[in-house]
Amino acid sequence: MQIDLSDKTVLITGATGNLGRVMARTLASCGANIVLHYNRNEAKAKELAGEIAGMGGRALIVQADITDQTHIQSMKEKIEQELGHVDIVVANAVIQYQWTSVLEQSPDDYKSQFESCVMQSVYLAKAFIPGMITRKNGRFIGINTECAMQNFPTQSAYTAGKRGMDGVYRVLAKEVGEYQITVNQVAPGWTISDADRAINSEDQPGYSQHVPLKRRGTDQEIANAVAFLASDLASYITGAYIPVNGGNVMPAI
Template sequence: MNIDLTGRLALVTGGSGQLGRVMCRTLAACGADVAVHYHRNAAQAAALVAELRALGVRAHAVQADVTDEASVLAMQRDVHAALGDPDIIVNNAVIQYTWTTVLEQPLADFDSQYRSTVLHGVLMARAFVPAMITRGGGRVITINTECAMQTAPTQGAYAAGKRGLDGIMRVLAREIGPHSITVNQVAPGWMISEDHPADDSDAQAAYARGVPLRRRGTDQDVANLVTFLASDLAAFISGQFISVSGGNVMPTI
């Protein structure tokens, strides 16, 4: 079976980032037109758009602050004018910060994680799902993390935001499922990426020893699952939290 997304439009938030770039390329390689969201890195987004267009698909870069309602609505209008209404949205962007203990983490970090995960997901749904309802179908795919299950020391703000994200996505799946719109979460582990290549550090070796497959995965592994969930092959999969961690975390019944 081949994944064919020809005629579909995908919007990837954080599309200019390390994981976002691979997802955009993979979706485009399967024929999807792609709206590449960026927050600050306009040059990176423009370069990626040129790369995607060279694959023969339509592509457009769009700037927005995904934690701000007016900005997300402006992004919706921009994408609609340039490419149309997305069939697929991938909520990938998140604010990065320095991890430390709950007792030491600045309160602003807890707020930033809530805004860039939970509120991000809500604003994207409000901006883009109504058009999916009108068409009678669509895909909402959200990037979560294995940390939501690990809840390890220093993960407090990140895990709190991502666990809240899990709750809102499960509710959304139930609410919009009757319109043939699937809602799923992809939860990567500590992946090898363009900006974070593999090395021989003790930290990476220790992490790999704890993974049943005894290695770290890649950002391409994440993009592959996102693309599958965006396709017709996943038409009856919804409300799921799917780990891409080599078995490092295992969601249970």
Template sequence: MNIDLRGHLALVTGGTGQLGRAMCRTLAGCGADVAVHYHRDAAKAEELTAEMQAQGVRAMAIQGDVTAEADIRAMRDAVTAQLGAPDILVNNAVIQYAWTTVLEQDIAAYEGQFRSSVLQNVLMAQAFVPAMIARGGGRIIGINTECAMQNAPTQSAYVAGKRGMDGVLRVLAREIGPHQITVNQVAPGWMISENVPDDEQAAAYREGVPLLRRGTAQDIANMVAFLASDLAAFVSGQYISVSGGNVMPTI
């Protein structure tokens, strides 16, 4: 059983980050055309786009601020003009900030997380879902986090934004489900990354994971590809942890 996304067009926000690049490459590897959103790193976006085009799919880089309505609508118009209307949205971009306690956290961090976690998903839906409805189907995949279930010290702004995102996407799943559009969330654990290698500082975390290891960006990309495919046509409204069992949503 193969994941075949030929004939589909995906738009990945935050496509130049480590998770974003893995998702773009994997979706392209499954045959999807891909629009790579970036905020600042144009060179990396163009390099990734060229790489995917060399694989035989259509691809483009698109710049924008996913917290700004005008930018998202401009992104929609540019992608539609060049590649067509996306039927797969992967809302992955998020604002980075320095974590600290609730008592010390800058209010701007809470505002930034609201804008990049909640408002991004609202604006992306408003811009792109009408074309999915006209098409008769689509996929929306939000990238959440295991932190939304952990509620650990210093995570408050991040957790607040991602829990708000969870609420929006669950409601959206009910609202647009009749149009055969699925809405799901992938929640990574503390994945191995360029900035956070799998060194001895991560030993305590690894020991608490049932699989006794940390995952990779490819683990997240694999789940995204599955949810984007026809294999997941009857999966919607879900928060799916990809954390090696570190967090386990309950029934």
């Protein structure tokens, strides 16, 4: 049994980020054509596209502001001209900001999280799910966070955006399930990425001691979960919020 995404086209938003890069390489290794979305980091997008080409894969670079519906529509048109329709959407992009208390957090930060978590997902759905409905097949995957279940101090803007996103995905799963489109979320914990490896900050005992597996997860482990949900192996899973965090948070039934 293996994950085979041959002849599938995957759009990854925020593909130049720490998690996005590993997702792109992983899904390309499964045989998919990869659409690498970026907002500002064109150089990293080109570098990543070169890596995928070196693996024997095909990658298309697209630039867009994922909080602007017209940008997403233009992105869709470019993809269709170059690669055809999108089979799998991975909504990974999010706006970064400095975390602080509710009383000190800027209202603009709440707006940015709503726009990049909720509205990005809505705009992507409006752009790409109608085609999936026509084909009666598709995968729509969002990258959420364990923070949505933790609700710790200083997490409020991020948590608010991701919990709003969660509501959209659960409703969307029910609305489009009859067309054999699955809608799921992967919720990473505090994940080790290249940013940690560059400064040797992988080991965080204060965090890991509370994780049942007693370690932080890796970017590759997140990408593996995304690849599974993108594949036919997950054809009967929809509406799921799947923590990939060593058991640090556990959804209850």
